[in-house]
Every structure is written in structure tokens, then in C-alpha cells.
Ligand code: FES
């Protein structure tokens with residue numbers, strides 16, 4: 001494979017990213033094939049959303065619409081939400097329960113595994129019309145994905161023989177998923193954010209702990225937390241995924257000092273209502289903020305007691321939807337549920353802590369549309385080999401994302417300059 | 418029957434509510450709420466499914482005030498002007514002096530470069546009470562149809 005004409009990754013350690021990679025249509029088309037329909041596992045949904053036989057939800061893998069369905073026997077199936085006949089969307093609802101899926105256009109119908117089971121007037125009327133007798137319904141089901149669930153989190157892959165899910169995720173990610181999914185969850189609701197920027201600006205944002213205490217100033221302005229808290233970033237062996245973490249209340253005096261150089265660094269405000277800061281320590285590790293990004297399309301958030309799964313749904317080259325599923329545990333008491341609902345104020349499209357991400361991404365997307373051969377600088381935390389970080393002043397995990405991205409896309413970093 | 422003056426006072430409350438947001442006078446806008454008010458923005462898809470999660474939840478006026486302070490002092494958001502269009506005010510008979518009120522809203526945003534777009538459409542499902550003869554929001558529930566929030570939601574709806 002070749003780099004698109006004006007796209008170059010001049011450094012082998014991925015410390016330079018060409019702006020063009022966020023704006024090139026051909027690259028976007030290839031991402032859909034090579035990444036989302038490639039050897040990766042994408043997040044589809046959570047089993048808690050499909051408790052009963054027949055429950056389904058509509059989701060996306062990249063830009064491809066997908067139905068995730070629990071069959072009568074309890075098994076999970078995922079298949080492309082596009083009719084085999086002439087390509088209509090089959091299921092329009094966001095979720096529901098059904099034994100069959102019938103396309104509205106000519107009423108071809110499919111079972112809970114996506115197999116084609118019904119074709120109206122298949123044999124015509126009075127010997128006229130209909131399909132030829134050799135039409136084989138078995139060859140015209142909805143395209144199926146491999147499905148695997150880990151602690152209730154459902155992943156799907158278009159690959160014939162994908163890497164085993166546990167290998168793909170690797171130990172730190174699996175351990176963190178187990179930490180989050182320690183008991184059955186209950187969905188509290190959804191949020192959606194429509195950001196007018198390329199989806200990879202968001203995966204970058206997630207792997208850049210450096211911006212956390214500089215762009216997002218709510219916690220700093222109100223004296224709640226700082227970049228100088230204990231924190232860091234953990235990765236899998238191939239640096240595809242990333243877990244950024246912080247423990248509050250572990251700040252040091254030079255933290256306050258470092259902020260003296262910034263424009264907005266002083267804690268000069270007090271909350272009028274402190275209940276927003278009420279928190280229960282749920283985990284022994286003391287971590288109060290963990291953001292786990294799994295390549296390519298999902299993020300697991302723990303901000304204090306606010307738990308959410310964020311799915312990235314690309315909507316063309318220039319936009320993506322961020323789809324948030326907030327949850328708690330089935331055995332939460334009412335007070336805990338109240339805490340989680342209140343703390344939902346921290347993140348999401350109106351998040352006190354993180355609303356700025358949407359704006360930052362849109363600003364970068366707008367300003368990089370030209371000068372495609374120019375590059376962004378990814379050197380916080382150093383150049384060269386990628387490894388775990390024990391501080392937050394870093395964007396090293398971004399280079400992990402881009403290493404795997406280039407591998408899948410057939411780009412050879414460091415070769416063009 | 419709801420007295421004409423009552424109807425007029427509630428209707429003025431909505432006009433002022435919109436005016437003070439659009440004029441970016443949020444500190445004064447807080448006065449339209451009772452101290453124990455609830456201000457909540459919830460996507461219609463959650464409300465319809467009986468899911469409690471909102472996009473913004475202030476459980477009293479102090480929390481609402483914290484939002485405003487945060488907007489002024491901490492948050493970075495898209496530079497814009499809001500323009501509210503509230504219509505179809507529907508006032509129900511009071512229960513213990515509290516009037517259930519529903520209305521539709523549309524909020525347009527205009528960028529610093531003068532480009533306008535429809536930002537949010539939805540409905541208010543409110544409770545209005547009279548304090549010293551003046552109507553105040555005891556509950557303001559904004560049910561957003563535009564669940565897919567464009568960019569971010571900073572200024573109140
Ligand atoms: S397109 Fe679905 S039945 Fe014809």
C-alpha cells in the first residue's frame with residue numbers, strides 16, 4: 001500500500017501526525033475497510049441492554065449500521081443492518097424486541113441470527129413473477145459479524161478469524177474491564193454528542209492526558225484536582241489501547257507552582273453546593289478517574305462514581321457521534337444511584353469537567369483542513385520507544401494508537417522524509 | 418379558570434427567562450428560580466424509556482449558580498449568541514399553588530462569524546409557583562428532542 005499523495009508520517013516513532021490524515025476522503029474510505037471491517041474488535045453494546053430473548057439494538061461499526069440481537073436461545077448475534085434485497089435499512093428503531101426483522105420496502109424478513117427466512121411472493125402469483133427456483137436464500141442473509149462478550153461488554157468483528165478477543169485487548173485492559181464490570185450493571189440512560197470533526201481527533205484527545213488539566217479548568221478553578229495529582233497511562237503490549245488514570249488528593253507543592261505559569265491556573269472559586277463533590281470510594285486502588293480507550297471505537301469512563309461507555313460513531317470524514325451509555329450496578333442503593341446521576345454533570349456534552357473536548361476537536365478540525373502536509377507535534381513525555389507513563393504530562397499513548405493505525409492502513413512511518 | 422393576571426404573569430416569566438439567557442445576563446436569570454428548584458435537561462429518548470439520566474442536572478439554585486460561575490470562570494465553549502423562541506404556553510390548573518406549565522422551545526445559535534443554526538428543539542415541562550406574588554420556577558424540565566447535541570451544551574436552554 002502507499003501513502004495518499006500528500007500524507008506522510010515523517011518519523012518512525014509517530015511523533016508527527018500529518019493533518020491530511022484527518023481530511024483525506026480516500027483515507028477515510030480505507031479506514032472503513034481496513035480498520036472497522038479489518039482484524040479489530042469493535043464495541044457493539046452491553047448485555048444489560050438485551051436482557052430478554054428477542055431484544056435487539058441498532059448500533060454502528062465505523063459507519064456500517066449493525067443490529068445486535070439476543071436470540072430466543074439466549075445467544076448473541078450481530079449482523080449488518082442493511083437488507084440483502086435492495087439495501088434498505090432493516091431496523092429503524094434504536095432498540096426493541098422481535099422474533100423477526102422485516103424490511104419495510106418489500107418485506108423480506110430475517111430471523112434473530114440475520115438469516116433470510118421470508119420473501120413475499122417468492123413463487124409469484126399464478127405461476128407468474130417471483131424469483132427463479134434456484135435462488136438460494138442461504139446465500140442472502142445479512143452479513144454477520146463475529147460476536148464475543150466479556151463481562152457483559154459485547155464486541156464484534158468483521159474478520160473471518162479475528163485475533164482472540166483476550167489477546168486483542170491484552171491483560172491490562174481485561175483487568176480494567178473486570179474492575180469496572182465487577183457485578184451486573186443497570187443502564188441509567190444515554191447521551192449523544194455530534195461533533196463536527198474527524199473521529200481520530202477524538203481518539204487522539206483520549207490518549208492525551210496532558211490536555212486534561214489545561215483545557216478542562218473546572219476542577220482547577222474550584223480547587224478540586226490538578227494535573228499534578230498522581231496519575232499516568234497504562235497500555236497493552238502493542239500500545240493500541242490506553243488507560244489514563246488519576247488519584248485525587250495526591251497533589252504536591254510543585255503542582256501548584258507549575259500552574260503559576262498558566263493563564264487560568266488559580267483555584268479562586270468555591271462551589272455554592274458541595275453535594276456535587278460527594279463521592280464514595282468504590283475501588284481499593286484509590287483511582288478517582290480512569291479513562292480506558294480501546295482501539296478503535298470505545299471508551300470506558302470512571303469519573304469518581306460516574307460510569308459510562310462512550311462509543312465513537314464516525315459520520316463521514318468531518319463528523320462523528322459520541323454515544324454515551326451511563327450505568328450503575330444493579331445492587332446500588334438509591335443514594336448511590338443519586339450520586340451517579342448527579343455526577344453525570346461532570347462529563348458528556350454539557351460536562352462541567354469535559355465539555356471543552358467538543359470545542360477543541362472542532363477547532364482543530366477547522367484549522368487543519370488546509371496545509372495537509374503540515375504535522376501536529378506529539379512529543380510530550382518524550383520521543384522514541386512507547387512505554388507506560390507514570391505522570392500526566394504526556395501524550396505518548398497517542399503514538400501507540402498511530403502505530404497500530406499505520407500498520408492496519410499500510411502506511412510506513414519514517415519512510416517519506 | 419386561571420385568572421388573566423396569573424396567566425399574564427406566567428407568560429411574562431417565560432419571556433424574561435428567554436430574554437435574560439439570550440442577553441447573557443445569567444446571574445440575574447438565576448432569580449427566576451426558587452432556592453429549592455430543580456433544573457434538568459433530559460433527552461427525550463431517556464424520558465420516554467423511563468431512564469433517569471439527564472444531560473444537565475441542578476438539584477437546587479446553588480447548583481445552578483455553580484454552573485453559571487463555571488461558565489464564566491472555568492469552561493471553554495463555542496463563542497456564540499443564543500436566541501430562544503418559546504411558544505405554545507400551556508398552563509394547567511394549580512395544585513397547592515403550583516402551576517404545571519408546558520411550552521415548546523427552539524434555540525438558535527449564531528457563531529462569532531455570524532452563521533446561525535438551529536441548535537436545539539424540545540419542550541419545557543415545568544412547575545411554576547408564586548413567591549410574594551411573583552412567579553418563579555420551582556421545576557424546569559427541558560426535554561430535548563435534539564438529543565444529538567451539536568458540539569457541546571454550555572449555556573442553558
Ligand atoms: S429492500 Fe428490503 S425487501 Fe426490498
Ligand SMILES: [Fe+2]
Nearest residue numbers: 205212354357
Ligand atoms: Fe478531555
